[in-house]
Amino acid sequence: MRKAIFLLLAVLAVFSCREPRSTEQFVPGEGPFVFSVDLSDTTAVYDVDLYSRLDAVSYPSQVQMLARWASPSDSVYRETFWMPLSPEVYTPYRAGLRAFEPGIWTLTLTSPSLPEGFRGLGLVVKKRQVWDTEN
Secondary structure, eight states, X not given: XXXXXXXXXXXXXXXXXXXXXXXXEEEESSSOEEXXXXXXXXXXXXXXXXXXXXXXXXXXXXXXXXXXXXXXXOOEEEEEEEEEOOSEEEEEEEEEEOOSSOSEEEEEEEOSOOOTTBOEEEEEEEEEETTOOOO
């Protein structure tokens, strides 16, 4: 009986030690917002979402964001996009992202015109195996 209990606990411990499917980071303030993004798993794709809180009565419907991705070998990729604004912002940024260079990437987000009351920016990275049909 003791062996069965020990075996059960060992099996539970192995399955509970698995890597989380998502990570979350939040940088308070007005930026720049610098995030470390682990894109090491070559068998996975990643969904990247942004979130924030806006404590203001009036604000524009969207804000321009400048993204700078730095690869592990220091190659730099830039893009500009528009992030929608609301009191509670949660918006998809990239879905099905697959890094051509595995490793820890650095994502720096800035904006030339954040509205007053912008509390900071958060990043959620969800990892999916390529064969995984769940989101």
